[in-house]
C-alpha cells in the first residue's frame with residue numbers, strides 16, 4: 006500500500022477486538038491536512054473505537070498507525086497530544102469538581118505553576134473566533150452538557166493540535182452553534198489543520214465535510230473522496246451516504262411529515278406546572294415562574310440554547326432538584342413535595358441526557374441497568390430476592406425490541422457504544438406504567454434509523470394518551486414532533502407557539518430575544 | 522420508516538467463547554493474587570534479614586504455630602470469629618462506597634457492653650438467653666455510636682473517613698473509661714470488667730478449643746455476601762456505591778440507605794466485639810485494644826469485597842497473627858510485623874495491577 010507523504014495520520018489494516026465483537030475490522034483511513042474527514046456509521050459501527058486508538062486510549066490488535074508516514078505506537082493520551090492529536094470525546098472527560106480554567110490547565114508539567122494569564126489570553130482569542138462564551142471560573146459540574154462540550158472543544162484547540170478529532174460534538178449544540186462550528190472547522194482546515202468529524206446528522210456531513218468514510222459493523226464500506234464530494238450536490242451526497250450506510254435509498258429521510266393528531270382539548274391537563282421556581286446556583290441561572298400545561302396525548306417541546314435552565318427544569322419536575330416555589334400537579338394531585346421515587350410511582354418518567362453520569366451505572370451489566378429504577382419490584386425481585394431468570398428474560402426482550410447492540414446481557418453498560426447506551430435508557434423509560442414523560446435530548450447520539458425509530462416511539466407514546474415534555478436543542482426534531490413549542494431563555498419561558506407553518510421563524514425570533 | 526437496520530447481535534450467541542474466557546480470567550486472577558503474595562513474603566523476608574532474623578526460621582515458626590500445630594490451628598480458627606464479623610461489616614460499607622474506618626471504636630464499645638451485661642444477665646436468666654441479649658446490646662450500642670458519622674454523611678455530606686476515624690479515637694477512650702469507672706470489677710485489683718464464667722460462654726466446638734463463634738462469623742459473612750449480591754437491598758447499596766448520582770436519579774432514598782449502611786456495618790463490628798468477649802476473653806481489661814478493625818481493612822481489599830474470598834484471607838490473617846504472636850515471643854520480632862507483612866502484600870498487589878495494565882497496553886502496541 007502506498008501512503009502519500011502528505012497524510013498527517015494514516016491507518017493501515019487496523020483491527021480492534023473486544024470480548025464478543027470486532028469493533029474495527031482492518032480499517033484503512035487517510036487523514037490529510039486541509040481536510041475535514043467525516044466519519045459516519047450507525048450506532049456501534051466502531052467510530053469511537055477508531056478515535057480511541059488515534060488518541061492513545063486504546064491500542065490496535067492488528068495493523069498499524071502512521072504519523073507523518075512513520076509507524077507510531079500511540080501509547081497514551083499524553084503521547085497523542087504531544088503528536089499534535091487533540092480529541093473531543095463523545096462522553097465528557099472533564100473533572101467535574103474543578104473549574105473550567107483548571108480543567109484547561111490540567112496536563113501541564115507538574116513542576117510549573119499553571120500559567121493562568123497566558124491561558125486567559127489564549128482562550129479569549131479562541132472564543133472570539135469561535136463566537137462562544139465560556140465561563141472560565143465556573144465549576145464544570147454546574148455547566149450543562151452542551152457548555153461542557155464547548156469547553157472540550159476549547160481544550161483541544163488550546164493545545165495547538167495539528168489534528169482535531171470531534172466525536173459527536175454537535176449533538177448538544179443548537180442549529181446556530183452547529184453552523185458556527187462548521188465555519189470554524191472551515192477556517193481551521195484552511196490554516197492547514199486536519200479534522201476528523203463524527204456525526205449522525207447527514208446534512209452536517211454534506212455541509213462541512215471534504216471527504217467521507219463510512220463504517221459498518223467495524224468495516225469501512227465506502228469513501229467519498231474530495232473530488233467526487235465537490236462534484237456531487239448535497240442531496241446526491243446524502244442519498245449516497247444513506248445507501249452506503251443502510252443499503253436503501255430515500256431522498257431526505259429526516260423530512261418526515263408530522264402526522265396531524267387530534268388532541269382532546271376538553272380533557273383535563275395531565276401535567277400542570279404553575280410558577281415553578283428554582284434558586285440560581287453560583288454559575289447557573291435559576292428558574293423563575295415557569296408555568297405550562299400538557300394535555301393527554303400532547304407533545305410540548307422546550308426549545309432553547311443549552312444551558313438556559315433546561316436541565317434544572319427537568320430535574321425540578323423529576324424531583325431531583327429542590328424548588329423554591331410553585332406547584333406541579335399530575336392528574337390533578339400535587340406532586341411537588343414527593344420524592345423522586347414517589348413521583349415515578351405516580352407515573353412520571355424522566356429520561357436524562359447524562360447517560361453515563363446519572364443514567365446508568367457503567368460497571369453494572371446491561372440487564373441490571375434496564376431495571377435501575379425498579380429495584381425491588383416484582384417480578385424481577387420477589388420478597389427482595391433477585392430473580393435472575395426474569396430479569397434476563399425481560400432484558401433480552403428489550404434488547405431485541407430496541408435493537409440494543411451488545412455482545413451479551415452481562416456486558417458492563419459503559420462498554421456499549423454511545424448510541425446503544427441511549428437505547429437502554431429509552432427502553433427503560435418507555436416501558437410500562439408511564440403517564441407523563443420528560444425527554445431530555447432523547448435522540449442524542451442515535452444514528453439516523455434509530456433516531457427515526459425513537460421519534461416514532463415518542464409519538465406513539467403521546468398517541469397512547471400520555472403527556473410528553475420534549476426538551477431538545479435540535480429545532481428540526483421539535484418541529485417534526487411537537488404540538489406546541491415553548492422557548493426557554495435564562496431560566497424562564499419567553500413564549501409558546503403552536504407548531505404551525507410559521508413556527509420555525511417564530512421560535513427562532515423568540516430564541517434570539519425578539520417577540521414572536 | 523423505510524430504513525432497515527442489520528439484525529441485532531444475538532445476546533447469547535457468544536456464551537461458549539465466554540466460558541473459555543471466564544476460565545482464563547479466573548486463572549489470571551489467581552496468578553495476580555498469589556504472585557504478589559509470594560513477592561511480598563520475599564520482600565518481608567529481606568526486611569527480617571536486615572534486622573537480623575532468619576526469615577526462613579520466622580516463616581517456619583509462623584506456619585508451625587499458626588497452622589500446623591493442633592493448638593495453633595485451634596487458636597487460629599478461634600481468632601477468625603471476630604475478624605469475620607468485622608470483615609462482613611466492612612464489605613457492606615465498602616460496597617456501598619462508604620469508608621467506615623471506625624471499626625475499632627465500634628468493636629471495643631460492643632466488647633465492653635457485652636462484657637458488662639453478660640455476667641449480670643446470667644444471674645437472672647438462662648445462659649443462652651443472656652448471651653443473645655448481650656449480643657443484641659453490643660450491636661445496638663455500636664449502631665448508635667455510628668449514628669454521628671452516618672447522619673453527618675447522609676444529610677451534610679461530611680466525609681465519613683474523617684468522622685469515623687475521629688469517632689474511633691473517642692470510642693476507644695470511652696471504652697476505657699467505661700471499664701475503669703463504670704463496669705470495673707470490684708473483686709480484683711487490676712482494672713477490668715467482671716469475668717463471664719467459662720461454662721456460660723459460647724460453647725466450644727466438639728472436643729476442641731475452637732469457639733462456636735467461628736460458625737456465627739461464617740454465617741454472618743456469607744449472609745452479607747448473599748444479601749449484597751442477590752437481593753434488591755444489596756443492589757441498592759451497590760448502586761449508591763458505584764454511582765451515587767445514578768442512585769439519586771433512580772429515586773433511591775440515599776440518606777436512609779446511608780444510615781442503614783452505617784448501622785449494619787457498625788452493628789457487625791459491635792457483634793465482633795461481643796463474639797470475642799462472650800466466646801474467648803470473658804472480660805475486658807482496661808487499655809485492651811487488639812486493633813482488629815484496622816488489620817481487617819486490607820484483607821477486605823485483597824478479597825475485592827467478595828465474602829467467600831474474604832473468608833480465605835481472614836484465615837490467612839489469623840494464621841499470620843497467631844503465628845506472629847508466638848514468633849514475637851520466641852524470636853523477638855514485634856507483634857506488629859504481621860501488619861507490616863499484610864501491608865507489603867497490599868502494596869505489591871497494587872503494583873502488580875498497575876504493571877499488568879501497562880503490559881496489556883504495550884503488548885497491543
Ligand SMILES: Nc1ncnc2c1ncn2[C@@H]1O[C@H](COP(=O)(O)OP(=O)(O)OP(=O)(O)O)[C@@H](O)[C@H]1O
Nearest residue numbers: 023028048049050051052053054420421422423424
Ligand atoms: N471498552 C470496550 N469494551 C468492550 N466492547 C467495547 C468497548 N468499546 C467499544 N466496544 C464495542 O465496540 C463496538 C463499537 O463501539 P463504538 O463505541 O466504537 O461505536 P460507535 O460507532 O462510536 O457508536 P455510537 O454512534 O453509538 O457512538 C460496540 O459494539 C461496543 O459495544
Ligand SMILES: [Mg+2]
Nearest residue numbers: 053095422423
Ligand atoms: Mg461513539
